[in-house]
Amino acid sequence: MRITVERAARTVSASDISRLIEEALYVETGQAHLVELSNRSQTLHAPLGSAGGPELVSLDHDARAGLFRAEIAPWPGAAPERIGGRVQSVADVPVLTRAVSRGETLTSDHVRWERLPASQVRPDTLTDLDSLIGQEARRTLRADTPLRAIDLQSPVLISRGDTVQLIYQVGGLVLTARARALDNAAEGQNARFMNLQSNRTVEAVAEGPGRARIAASSAFTN
DSSP: OOOOOOOOEEEEOHHHHHHHHHHHHHHHHSSOEEEEESSTTOOEEEETTOOSOOEEEEEEEETTTTEEEEEEESSTTSOOEEEEEEEEEEEEEEEESSOBOTTOBOOGGGEEEEEEEGGGSOTTBOOSGGGTTTOEESSOBOTTOBOBGGGEEOOEEEOTTOEEEEEEEETTEEEEEEEEESSOEETTOEEEEEETTTOOEEEEEEEETTEEEEOTTSOOOO
């Protein structure tokens, strides 16, 4: 006769184990990591009457090889079990929820966060929303792709060919003239303008739609 004794137990899932190790690695390194257990169906079991959750007893992380070894007790004071697997550093980066056309201005609705291996994140990848929101696409951008600084620009306030008001101020003296923009310009950006009175080309800073300011060191007219 065979007798089977079953005991009710709490289960610690593979995802719980991975999360425990990821949290420990973040505390240790200050970086987010993605953990993959060698045994993807790995579980730990603790008696229902035991107090407390799983406890990380030891952790050995080989960043160069991308491997880890850990000992985890299913509950405080229990005999630890050995667990191993792969680990890689990751980064949370904003990506576009849909394709964006050239000249379109980005809003928060265009962006979602995606976790990628750090090795896939280029040095010029934009990693914060302040670098994206309110910026304009330089070209058509694909969805689900990390953005780089070269992909965006400040919105164009003055377009080439626009007629603008040039402002020149020295002390209390303010002079204005009409001019034609020879370049596109975003707010605070230098551009070339042709003074329509003197036909002279000058540089000025775009201040707003239809308005640019000449530096005091620049000549205003002939």
